[in-house]
Amino acid sequence: MSLERPIAPNPYDYLPTVSSFTVTSTDVTDGQPLQDDQVAAHGNTSPQLSWEGAPEGTKSFVVTCFDPDAPTPSGFWHWSLVDLPAEVTSLESGAASGELPGTAFHVRNDGGEAGFMGAAPPQGDHPHRYFFVVHAVGEETLGVDPDASNAVVSFNLAFKTLGRAIVHGTYQH
Template identity: 85%
Template sequence: MSIERPVSPNPYDLLPATASFAVTSTDVTDGAPLKDDQVAAHGNTSPHLSWSGAPAGTKSYVVTCFDPDAPTPSGFWHWVLVDIPADVTELATGAASGALPGKAFHVRHDGGEAGFMGAAPPQGDQVHRYFFVVHAVGEESLGVDASASPAVVSFNLAFKTLGRAILHGTYQH
């Protein structure tokens, strides 16, 4: 039996509008269930992401994975990768656990570690949505360091994002 809560809106619809661009993945199909590799109990592997068409003036990227359906008032951050160089337009499957490009670094996800944490909703909870977002940033550095919280990264993105590319998968345990 699943727990039913009202479905929250797409959290990115609540932010100031920005340009959009394309993101694709060989691991995540938009709106479809995640593969086992992207589930904490089965693979805990960051998905492949490839993007194109970022707005002019993009100087870096931030990649995030956010679950707005977690049973908390603030959702749950699964991945926050900051200061990806502007010439990088693809992350391979598992990139979160390998060498990062340029000066890119991870901020700890809500599970407390740097890197990617796969889907892990509570047993019997509703279907969760996992928003994989590539944020095009108009500065080479977002201006935070690895000690920042995902909320601080998100706050900075609200003022420095030129565009967003969004892909979301789902998962229910």
């Protein structure tokens, strides 16, 4: 079976337009290959992220990692961290496997676990993009629970996101 297929578009280009703000990382350089720590077979560690300039009215954040290049119609969700308090503006490396601030919680990734799942594209596939996105939410809670699917999280974000900050890395076996 061949995995040859067109490159998926940037999925965030197809969402409602919102303000942008800045996210930086000591672990992810925008558009560059991920470090081994962010690869499932090596470190499987969530990256350090810091953000600033979120829109006025931000009451919480959601942090996600999405791979639109997975050989599925729906891509692959590697991380969904929901209901981060508005005063949180950074996450240290490995924060996904530690104690979360406030009432924040994880929704299961597409690997079936709550937390971060590192890059794991099929052997020989083209480079995959991993979009680490901080969503500024205009409510203290997104209104989902830990049993929600990533599609439900995304659906709620479509209506409650005030701003979005994106950094993406790549990986290929």
